[in-house]
Amino acid sequence: MGANTSQVTDLSDNASLKALVGTESISENDPFWNQLISFTFISPTNSGDSKLLEEAVVPLAKTLIQNNPRTGNFGALVRVFLGRTKELKISTECQDQLFIWQAHNALFMIRCLVKVFVGEMSEEELQQQFSYQERAPGSSEETGSESLMEELLFNLVHLIVEVPLLDITYSILFEAVTTLLIFFSYQLFHKEILRDGLIYQHIMKGRCLELTSRLVKTLLYNFIRQEKCPPPPAAHIFEPKAEGGLLYGLASGVASGLWSVFTLGGAGSRAGTDHESNPLPLSDQSLLLLLVLVNLTDGPDWPNPFRQAITSFRNTQDTSALPVEPPHTFQINFNSLYTALCEQQSSDDATLLLYTLLHQNDYMRMYILSRTDMDNLVLPILEILYHVEDRNSHHVYMALIILLILTEDDAFNRSVHEVVLKNVSWYTERSLTEISLGSLVILVVIRAIQFNMTRTRDKYLHTNCLAALANMSAQFRNLHQYAAQRIISLFALLSKKHNKVLEQATQCIRGREGDNTALPDYAQDLNVIEEVIRLMLEIIDSCLCNSLHHNPNLVYALLYKRELFEQFKSHPSFQDIIQNLDTVIGFFSQRLEQAGSDLSVERVQEVIMKGAQALPVDRLKKFLALKFRYVEEDKPEDFFIPYIWSLVFYSGVGLHWDTHGIELFSTDSD
Numbered sequence: 001m002g003a004n005t006s007q008v009t010d011l012s013d014n015a016s017l018k019a020l021v022g023t024e025s026i027s028e029n030d031p032f033w034n035q036l037i038s039f040t041f042i043s044p045t046n047s048g049d050s051k052l053l054e055e056a057v058v059p060l061a062k063t064l065i066q067n068n069p070r071t072g073n074f075g076a077l078v079r080v081f082l083g084r085t086k087e088l089k090i091s092t093e094c095q096d097q098l099f100i101w102q103a104h105n106a107l108f109m110i111r112c113l114v115k116v117f118v119g120e121m122s123e124e125e126l127q128q129q130f131s132y133q134e135r136a137p138g139s140s141e142e143t144g145s146e147s148l149m150e151e152l153l154f155n156l157v158h159l160i161v162e163v164p165l166l167d168i169t170y171s172i173l174f175e176a177v178t179t180l181l182i183f184f185s186y187q188l189f190h191k192e193i194l195r196d197g198l199i200y201q202h203i204m205k206g207r208c209l210e211l212t213s214r215l216v217k218t219l220l221y222n223f224i225r226q227e228k229c230p231p232p233p234a235a236h237i238f239e240p241k242a243e244g245g246l247l248y249g250l251a252s253g254v255a256s257g258l259w260s261v262f263t264l265g266g267a268g269s270r271a272g273t274d275h276e277s278n279p280l281p282l283s284d285q286s287l288l289l290l291l292v293l294v295n296l297t298d299g300p301d302w303p304n305p306f307r308q309a310i311t312s313f314r315n316t317q318d319t320s321a322l323p324v325e326p327p328h329t330f331q332i333n334f335n336s337l338y339t340a341l342c343e344q345q346s347s348d349d350a351t352l353l354l355y356t357l358l359h360q361n362d363y364m365r366m367y368i369l370s371r372t373d374m375d376n377l378v379l380p381i382l383e384i385l386y387h388v389e390d391r392n393s394h395h396v397y398m399a400l401i402i403l404l405i406l407t408e409d410d411a412f413n414r415s416v417h418e419v420v421l422k423n424v425s426w427y428t429e430r431s432l433t434e435i436s437l438g439s440l441v442i443l444v445v446i447r448a449i450q451f452n453m454t455r456t457r458d459k460y461l462h463t464n465c466l467a468a469l470a471n472m473s474a475q476f477r478n479l480h481q482y483a484a485q486r487i488i489s490l491f492a493l494l495s496k497k498h499n500k501v502l503e504q505a506t507q508c509i510r511g512r513e514g515d516n517t518a519l520p521d522y523a524q525d526l527n528v529i530e531e532v533i534r535l536m537l538e539i540i541d542s543c544l545c546n547s548l549h550h551n552p553n554l555v556y557a558l559l560y561k562r563e564l565f566e567q568f569k570s571h572p573s574f575q576d577i578i579q580n581l582d583t584v585i586g587f588f589s590q591r592l593e594q595a596g597s598d599l600s601v602e603r604v605q606e607v608i609m610k611g612a613q614a615l616p617v618d619r620l621k622k623f624l625a626l627k628f629r630y631v632e633e634d635k636p637e638d639f640f641i642p643y644i645w646s647l648v649f650y651s652g653v654g655l656h657w658d659t660h661g662i663e664l665f666s667t668d669s670d
Helices: 008-013 015-021 032-036 047-071 073-085 088-093 097-120 123-131 148-162 170-189 198-204 207-225 254-261 270-277 281-294 305-312 334-343 348-360 362-370 375-386 393-407 410-415 437-454 459-473 481-511 522-550 552-560 562-568 575-594 601-614 637-651
Strands: none
Touching: 008 015, 008 047, 015 032, 015 047, 015 073, 032 073, 032 097, 047 073, 047 097, 047 123, 073 097, 073 123, 073 148, 088 097, 088 148, 097 123, 097 170, 123 148, 123 198, 148 170, 148 198, 148 207, 170 198, 170 207, 170 281, 170 637, 198 207, 207 281, 207 305, 207 334, 281 305, 281 348, 281 637, 305 348, 334 348, 334 362, 334 375, 348 362, 348 375, 348 393, 348 637, 362 393, 375 393, 375 437, 393 410, 393 437, 393 459, 437 459, 437 481, 459 522, 481 522, 481 552, 481 562, 522 552, 522 575, 522 601, 552 562, 552 575, 552 601, 562 575, 575 601
């Protein structure tokens, strides 16, 4: 980084960088700057390379922190970059790769320095680093440039929304997005949620406010486009000039070491690892920045404009006029966004974006629910839940909440049973050559419940899984025989667990007669499991009352395991709800007895099919419809902000943070 550098380990000895961070002021008009920003490597995309770079930059940045109050060289570097941003769009139109590349290099240096600054000082002290200018003996160390930090932030946003995404602009757009992310990374170093501050105010109230909707739209389109990183620029563009020119004095060997070590995932990356591990750095980084912005808390007297934008944007095909236009609204191609969401659900951040849109944007939710290819979205969500043991708990929660939100819609609950799938490759418990999407949802949710019962025992996961099944239950149609079996098997597991807890409580009481010490809270355990058993009974009852004739496989499974329900007939918590099951079991048992003994499976199914048509509906007691709605908890930022920043910490492209000083969440090394 900087002219005449060939290895990252040489940075501390590089003459240009030593001059930048040294004790002598350098005018922003000095030819020095052209030499400084003429180098031919760009930012790393993996954490290992980023760590090497950061370790080399930190001592330089700390020296600059000491000397900058006297020299103002950091502010001069920022002004050199700002001077070039004014001509970036024209340079793009003219295909002036050299100009764009030098602007990129200046921004890359600013980003590396700011990242160190953020970990070393407060926002107010950071603003001072921007405001220092060259100080003559006896003069004040600051001038009237306090707004230089805001000027930079505005220009970064302006660059992102104005400069078109092309091969020659890919790297500088990536740097602009990454630099904004770095400015907000103060949150990593605070345990409490930051609700105000200079950077927040500059972005949410200052000149940047007018660009809110365009920034959100651009970041969404960066995600939608999924543009791969272009190959490195042609080498001849950066060869040293014989005399004069912007690259005068650039050592010809500058690229030999760094180009092979640090590239933005292009053809020059080490053994192709960067390119293979993250071929979409701009897309991924844009999504992380979008999630950070949308989840900023409202200010003391202003709403978060990014959240307003994400909740109100509409489809480009929607031409209807709104009576009142919401603030910061815009239009985007919903079909393209839907396709990108379907393709990217293996990542936490894409799942979090899908959750945000389903929960907060009514237009997008209605559009998703109207799609006839819903399996393209639901299958990736189910795959996350299926591999529950391999996923982090937050990703599983998000997938589950998405499923719960979808099941709030009755049309969705009907349509999933009309979609027939063949050979679901990732479902390995059993070969499913043909199954409805609805039956697959049931199988995967029940598997998640059973995993939770034996491993994590998380009541939150239990509750939401059962809520999704309950929402679907009235529309269960033509359940696959394996799905019907698993419903009854889950009830059997719950029944067994109930009996075990009851037995433990009884033995404990008998064995502790005369002992006044506190008993384990078996009553609470029993209460929880009885709530779950009741809800399972309500789910089965809801299916029988609303669509019994559509579900012969469930009736068959019910009859096959009828003894499971006997013990609950006299239980006061279940007497009312179990009456319908008893009626159905009794009705079909009588039919089977009349049909004779030693019946084949096919004959039993035939009797059930005919009996389902004959059972009078009025013999079954109607209960209130099972309906659960997802409601975000109070202070959702306490969950989402640490979650989002953990994604930035672990998967931000080309970013490395030392775990020391991270306060927002526990890191792997804690």
